[in-house]
Amino acid sequence: MKFYDYTRAPNPRRARIFMAEKGIEVETVQVDLGTQEQFEDWFRAINPRCTVPALQLEDGTVLCDNASIARYFEEVYPDPPLLGTTPTEKALVAEWWVRVESEGMMGVAEALRNTSEFFKNNAITGSERYAQIPELAERGRARAAAFLKVMDERLQESAFLAGETFSAADIAGLTLIDFCRWIKLPVPEEYEALHRWYEAVANRPSAKA
Ligand SMILES: N[C@@H](CCC(=O)N[C@@H](CS)C(=O)NCC(=O)O)C(=O)O
Structure with a gap:
């Protein structure tokens, strides 16, 4: 699994906090939005949406939104629940x-x-x-x-x-x-x-x- 991140940006931070709450550690790759690396071919090939966060799963599936990343981690690591219980x-x-x-x-x-x-x-x-x-x-x-x-x-x-x-x-x-x-x-x-x-x-x- 690989997590595509940019430390300074707010949206990948949301995913990092979500993972930290659940104690999840993932290999992380920085995509430098400061130099517009999100538009480079190598990253477009991973996330054509050209945004971070993105999470590449073991089977190659790429989740390219906080909503899908959070849903995935909540299903695989339900504790502690962060998307509600009732x-x-x-x-x-x-x-x-x-x-x-x-x-x-x-x-x-x-x-x-x-x-x-x-x-x-x-x-x-x-x-x-x-x-x-x-x-x-x-x-x-x-x-x-x-x-x-x-x-x-x-x-x-x-x-x-x-x-x-x-x-x-x-x-x-x-x-x-x-x-x-x-x-x-x-x-x-x-x-x-x-x-x-x-x-x-x-x-x-x-x-x-
Ligand atoms: N709805 C997306 C939004 C992702 C998003 O907007 N990420 C920003 C960083 S905070 C980005 O990748 N920006 C690329 C750009 O500015 O071109 C999510 O929550 O994951």
């Missing part, structure tokens, strides 16, 4: 995972990738190249900021995003909060529940993975 928990982990990605991560990505010179002509991840639309940056930032409020409100009701148990939704949430620093979007001080939750998840040993 039907309701499983459903809520799925819901908060998608919300963190589509409302939070996408918002930050829109803000970052439509302004930074580095992402010129690579405003959306993937094998196709897309030009920046600077107007999207402000909207993305607003979406991310709005989602921080949603997270705070949710965390006033429950210890973790999907309920009373730490889950993969919290791993996504943690990487989102750290990703917000890339666009200098701080968590407002008055979001006490969000701060309390962040301290708890960021201090888990897995967060260093």
